Amino acid sequence: MTANTHITVLLEEATKALLVKKDHWYIDxxxxxxGHTQKILNAGGKVIAFDIDKAAISSGKEIFASSIVPGNLILIRENFAQIFPVIQSLKEDRQINEIDGVLFDFGTSTEQLKSEDRGFSFDGDSPLDMRMDDRLGVQAKDLLALIPADQLEELFRDLGGETDARKIARAIKSSPVPITTTKQLSNLILKISGKQKGKLHPATKVFQALRIAVNTELENIMMGLPQALEILAQKGRIVTIAFHEGEDREVKTTFKLWEAENKGENLTKKPVVPTAEEIKNNPRSRSAKMRIFEKNTSDQQKNEIE
Ligand SMILES: C[S@@+](CC[C@H](N)C(=O)[O-])C[C@H]1O[C@@H](n2cnc3c(N)ncnc32)[C@H](O)[C@@H]1O
Known part of the structure; x- marks a missing residue:
């Protein structure tokens, strides 16, 4: 395994939280x-897996052929913001029945971050693209060109926690040439923020903020979570793994609200985090927070739904 290969985070913990039962259906x-799909399959479950990334789906189709052919895995190139219609149509086609669990492992894979030509990384020099789904119309370089300085500043601060947000936004907008490559952007940031002092490269936060914005990651979570709850069977569970404060806040607030509305139980008042050993073996896991919600619609709500 190389530093450019994705290592699944909270693998045991997430699979255990799903309470996988033989021949029951789960959504990854x-x-x-x-990585999580394989573990659910090993535990005897069946999986409908979503990914918006063409490369993830095409390599998955090859690697997982022995699970796809007998019908234990359905692999779909689709946004999880579309879970409800996709699952409805699979149910109508009688390809699946009840769903007992949905797992979200938000963000990007190591393959995406380390790819040399997709613009996620400040290490190399490639066009500032950053789309996980290449069917999207807007790339990171377009955001830099289209968004006014004050909104760019807000984006860098809110989605990246960047303290030099104003200076960086202004420098981008007053640059004599458009900023269209990863190298141009990381050099511009290095000029403003100085050389790397701690563990984080000075461009980390701006790159993260742009990636979240290009892929509308928070909006997808806001759309995907309620649809996941809707398609779950009674006692089914939603398990989330978040790496970014904004993502985790969205999950936490949603689970709290659902509990107040008697839609089920928030099983993690405090998030589950990786062990010291996991962090040592995979430093990328250090910011992971896992939360679990169990659906339990009250009798009164069932009557209202029916
Ligand atoms: C952190 S990785 C998941 C790693 C996986 N759990 C494993 O063990 O290999 C996140 C993946 O989710 C995909 N993704 C991100 N946002 C998505 C969305 N809205 N809908 C579907 N897939 C998405 C990315 O393309 C990426 O492949």
Whole structure:
């Protein structure tokens, strides 16, 4: 395994939280390299896996052929913001029945971050693209060109926590040449923020903020979570793994609200985090927070739905 290969985070913890039962259906909303999917299959479950990334789906189709052919895995190139219609149509086609769990492992895979030509990384020099789904119309370089300085500043601060947000936004907008490559952007940031002092490269936060904005990651979570709850069977569970404060806040607020509305139980008042050993073996896991919600619609709500 190399530093450019995705290592699945909270693998044991997430699979255990799903309470996988033999021949029951589970959704892996963020397939990636299929680490969680494989574990659910090993535990006897069946999986419908979503990913918006063409490369993740095509390599998954090859690697997982032995699960796809007998019908234990359905692999779909689709946004998890579309879970409800996709699952409805699979149910209408009688390909699946009840769904007992949905897993979200938000963000990007190591393959995406380390790819040399997709613009996620400040290490190399490639066009500032950053789309996980290449069917999207707007790339990171377009955001830099189209968004006014004050909104860019807000974006860098809110989605990246960047303290030099104003200076960086202004420098981008007053640059004599458009900023269209990863190298141009990381050099511009290095000029403003100075050389790397701590563990984080000075461009980390701006790159993260742009990636979240290009892929409308928070909006997708806001759309995907309620649809996941809707398609779950009674006692089914939603398990989320978030790496970014904004993502985790969205999950936490949603679970709290659902509990107040008697839609089920928030099983993690405090998030589950990786062990010291996991962090040592995979430093990328250090910011992961896992939360679990169990659906339990009250009798009164069932009557209202029916
Ligand atoms: C952190 S990786 C998942 C890794 C996976 N759990 C594993 O063990 O290999 C996140 C994956 O989710 C995908 N993704 C991100 N947002 C998505 C969305 N809205 N809908 C579907 N897939 C998404 C990305 O393309 C990426 O492959």
């Amino acid at each position: 909303a963020t397939f990636g390299k299929g």
